[in-house]
Amino acid sequence: MTAAQLLAMLVVMLGVAKIGGYLAQRLGQPAVLGELFGGVIVGRSVLGLVDAGNETVHLLSELGVVILLFAIGLETDLGRLFKVGATSLVVAVVGVVLPFVLGFFACRLLGLTNIVSIMAGATLTATSVGITARVLSDLGRLHDLEGQIILGAAVIDDILGLMVLSVVTGLAQGHDVTLRGILLTSAAALGFLVATILVGKIVVPRLFRAADYLDLPGTPTALALISAFGLASLAEACGSALIIGAFAAGLLVAGAPQVREIEHGITAIGHFFVPLFFVAVGASVDCAALNPLEPASRFALLVGGTLIVVGVFGKLLAGYAPFWFTGNRMVVGVGMVPRGEVGLIFAQMGLASGVFDAGLFGGVTLMVMITTLLAPPALKLLLGPPPVPEIELPCEGIEDLVNMA
Amino acid sequence: MTAAQLLAMLVVMLGVAKIGGYLAQRLGQPAVLGELFGGVIVGRSVLGLVDAGNETVHLLSELGVVILLFAIGLETDLGRLFKVGATSLVVAVVGVVLPFVLGFFACRLLGLTNIVSIMAGATLTATSVGITARVLSDLGRLHDLEGQIILGAAVIDDILGLMVLSVVTGLAQGHDVTLRGILLTSAAALGFLVATILVGKIVVPRLFRAADYLDLPGTPTALALISAFGLASLAEACGSALIIGAFAAGLLVAGAPQVREIEHGITAIGHFFVPLFFVAVGASVDCAALNPLEPASRFALLVGGTLIVVGVFGKLLAGYAPFWFTGNRMVVGVGMVPRGEVGLIFAQMGLASGVFDAGLFGGVTLMVMITTLLAPPALKLLLGPPPVPEIELPCEGIEDLVNMA
Numbered sequence: 045m046t047a048a049q050l051l052a053m054l055v056v057m058l059g060v061a062k063i064g065g066y067l068a069q070r071l072g073q074p075a076v077l078g079e080l081f082g083g084v085i086v087g088r089s090v091l092g093l094v095d096a097g098n099e100t101v102h103l104l105s106e107l108g109v110v111i112l113l114f115a116i117g118l119e120t121d122l123g124r125l126f127k128v129g130a131t132s133l134v135v136a137v138v139g140v141v142l143p144f145v146l147g148f149f150a151c152r153l154l155g156l157t158n159i160v161s162i163m164a165g166a167t168l169t170a171t172s173v174g175i176t177a178r179v180l181s182d183l184g185r186l187h188d189l190e191g192q193i194i195l196g197a198a199v200i201d202d203i204l205g206l207m208v209l210s211v212v213t214g215l216a217q218g219h220d221v222t223l224r225g226i227l228l229t230s231a232a233a234l235g236f237l238v239a240t241i242l243v244g245k246i247v248v249p250r251l252f253r254a255a256d257y258l259d260l261p262g263t264p265t266a267l268a269l270i271s272a273f274g275l276a277s278l279a280e281a282c283g284s285a286l287i288i289g290a291f292a293a294g295l296l297v298a299g300a301p302q303v304r305e306i307e308h309g310i311t312a313i314g315h316f317f318v319p320l321f322f323v324a325v326g327a328s329v330d331c332a333a334l335n336p337l338e339p340a341s342r343f344a345l346l347v348g349g350t351l352i353v354v355g356v357f358g359k360l361l362a363g364y365a366p367f368w369f370t371g372n373r374m375v376v377g378v379g380m381v382p383r384g385e386v387g388l389i390f391a392q393m394g395l396a397s398g399v400f401d402a403g404l405f406g407g408v409t410l411m412v413m414i415t416t417l418l419a420p421p422a423l424k425l426l427l428g429p430p431p432v433p434e435i436e437l438p439c440e441g442i443e444d445l446v447n448m449a
Numbered sequence: 450m451t452a453a454q455l456l457a458m459l460v461v462m463l464g465v466a467k468i469g470g471y472l473a474q475r476l477g478q479p480a481v482l483g484e485l486f487g488g489v490i491v492g493r494s495v496l497g498l499v500d501a502g503n504e505t506v507h508l509l510s511e512l513g514v515v516i517l518l519f520a521i522g523l524e525t526d527l528g529r530l531f532k533v534g535a536t537s538l539v540v541a542v543v544g545v546v547l548p549f550v551l552g553f554f555a556c557r558l559l560g561l562t563n564i565v566s567i568m569a570g571a572t573l574t575a576t577s578v579g580i581t582a583r584v585l586s587d588l589g590r591l592h593d594l595e596g597q598i599i600l601g602a603a604v605i606d607d608i609l610g611l612m613v614l615s616v617v618t619g620l621a622q623g624h625d626v627t628l629r630g631i632l633l634t635s636a637a638a639l640g641f642l643v644a645t646i647l648v649g650k651i652v653v654p655r656l657f658r659a660a661d662y663l664d665l666p667g668t669p670t671a672l673a674l675i676s677a678f679g680l681a682s683l684a685e686a687c688g689s690a691l692i693i694g695a696f697a698a699g700l701l702v703a704g705a706p707q708v709r710e711i712e713h714g715i716t717a718i719g720h721f722f723v724p725l726f727f728v729a730v731g732a733s734v735d736c737a738a739l740n741p742l743e744p745a746s747r748f749a750l751l752v753g754g755t756l757i758v759v760g761v762f763g764k765l766l767a768g769y770a771p772f773w774f775t776g777n778r779m780v781v782g783v784g785m786v787p788r789g790e791v792g793l794i795f796a797q798m799g800l801a802s803g804v805f806d807a808g809l810f811g812g813v814t815l816m817v818m819i820t821t822l823l824a825p826p827a828l829k830l831l832l833g834p835p836p837v838p839e840i841e842l843p844c845e846g847i848e849d850l851v852n853m854a
Binding site: 048065 | 450451452453454455456457459460463464466467470471474480504505507508511512515663665666667668670671672674675678679681682685686691713714716717718720721724
């Protein structure tokens with residue numbers, strides 16, 4: 045790809061994000077929904093202007109989700125997250141186990157093989173923390189108790205998802221999957237988060253205090269990006285996930301003395317990168333495999349339809365699992381529904397390993413797409429319009445980023 | 450490349466840019482010099498941590514130079530640029546013709562063939578408007594009369610450089626080069642700039658006024674990026690250059706009602722992208738081909754040394770060409786010396802087309818490197834420390850971007 049081609053593609057992506065975001069808001073929906081739909085339209089399904097499979101486009105969109113998770117970490121109160129930790133843990137675990145089991149048996153009933161059913165069930169376990177957080181932010185509900193529970197559960201879900209993914213990858217490649225391997229993966233993902241936060245709490249404030257001596261404009265924001273990218277990359281190297289590292293970096297940098305300046309810088313950079321991620325997710329969807337007039341697509345549609353029902357139902361029930369929680373458990377359940385990019389990663393892996401054929405991949409993608417597109421309007425319906433803040437929020441930056449489209 | 454690898458590379462690039470910029474400023478040099486040197490150290494010559502040849506790294510650095518030129522256009526007063534237009538034109542034309550002729554004959558005297566001598570001469574014609582503008586900005590001299598002349602001449606130089614490049618490419622491929630072809634290329638490059646500014650003066654203000662109705666945060670900055678990327682990409686499609694389109698976009702967007710908000714947004718985004726460009730330029734330099742202990746490198750060093758003398762001398766004389774200009778003509782000449790990325794593009798093309806062997810490529814690269822590294826401290830020496838502004842400058846954003854490292 046030449047630079048001119050990339051620039052033209054970025055024009056299309058930013059343009060469709062703006063137009064889509066505007067139209068979504070006019071229809072009373074979160075802007076992110078418009079960005080996803082816009083992505084579908086400029087992607088390979090309709091206009092074919094944006095090639096989400098191109099390495100650079102993919103990497104730019106990955107930068108987008110890393111920056112989004114960093115910004116969310118920056119806005120997250122670790123104390124509040126811990127307070128709802130047990131509730132989040134229950135929601136996450138039930139939200140992984142239930143959809144997996146339901147999805148597995150549903151696929152078996154449809155006559156699919158064991159390994160295909162396992163892979164389809166695994167895809168159902170995902171929760172897209174990016175989309176959920178964006179929607180909550182669009183609705184001004186990131187700091188509600190329900191929002192914190194969903195956010196915590198989505199983060200834990202990403203950790204659990206990594207474990208599921210490593211197990212399923214092993215099975216797909218015909219390896220022996222040992223309990224020891226599973227435990228090691230889990231320990232790596234969890235250990236990384238804990239170790240990072242413990243070490244970071246000591247190192248990060250010193251680092252940012254030292255940055256004040258450099259006296260170069262933009263240094264705090266650059267240092268924040270270095271923290272985000274560095275921890276994201278370290279997280280993956282430790283067997284955890286990019287977005288978990290970015291989220292942890294945000295939690296840590298929130299304690300820096302220059303946090304307001306950093307919020308402003310990250311918001312501006314996020315205005316560029318974050319829509320690229322959502323448009324790219326939309327653009328990677330292939331609608332052609334789901335044409336109901338095509339007989340070959342009908343079984344894929346049947347599988348997709350079944351997975352949608354099971355996938356929505358499983359995550360909804362997960363919201364009701366913490367029986368002691370007196371808040372709106374329906375909101376928690378709906379917040380866990382969107383599979384987004386995480387679901388697409390699973391589906392893509394199923395295709396690449398040969399477990400899914402093109403039709404099944406289409407069906408699974410349909411489930412990912414519908415659950416992703418369902419949650420924003422459902423949450424909007426449940427939560428109503430954003431509350432008018434009584435005082436200026438300390439998180440003005442992120443609210444801004446969030447509504448940006 | 451995986452996302453984790455890209456993130457790790459970005460950490461290195463941003464980190465070395467900050468450290469290099471800080472050290473350069475401590476030594477009384479412009480920050481950009483530190484970023485270039487930092488790039489050499491993390492690049493293939495020394496540590497090999499940053500692969501400037503990787504497609505995505507290359508494209509990100511191209512985004513950096515596009516955003517830099519856009520920001521410079523945003524700060525440029527078109528009226529002032531026109532007022533010094535004749536002076537800039539003379540400096541640019543002499544600064545292309547003289548180094549080309551001198552370089553050609555010097556290479557012939559060293560026993561090189563016609564085509565190699567033409568290619569080496571062509572490389573000498575380049576001026577890196579990015580590096581020159583950054584240095585002038587670092588020194589707070591972008592709005593001086595000399596600064597405006599250099600900027601105008603560097604832009605014209607880019608247009609002339611395109612003509613030279615298309616001719617030399619034709620020769621290298623053994624094509625017939627016709628006067629008609631040369632004139633067509635020139636007309637395309639010039640015509641694009643004129644047409645864009647004429648059409649844009651009508652379209653752009655309406656576009657930005659319409660953006661106010663969208664009422665989505667970040668829209669003006671997104672629209673500014675769309676303009677910059679769109680015109681950059683259009684410029685190349687019309688046979689002009691990316692950076693000319695980006696510069697034109699900046700000139701036009703400067704008239705938007707939301708220009709202050711745009712400056713803030715672009716400055717923050719530039720803090721991320723611009724250093725990537727300078728570090729990547731540094732990282733693409735290969736010092737190994739220039740080891741004086743290696744007999745094979747000695748001829749390359751001789752050619753490189755000759756080209757440095759001829760290249761510096763030719764551009765310096767160009768500064769003295771507008772005999773009617775009573776300002777500091779030495780400053781104008783020195784400002785035209787750095788070849789930067791434009792010179793590297795020529796050198797790379799010489800290598801790719803087989804005109805340069807590895808040794809000659811090394812020699813030409815040496816010339817590019819030395820002229821690029823020479824200009825910032827020389828300008829600093831000639832101009833002294835940045836003037837203290839009496840009132841707040843309207844260009845605060847860019848001054849900030851500029852010192853950012």
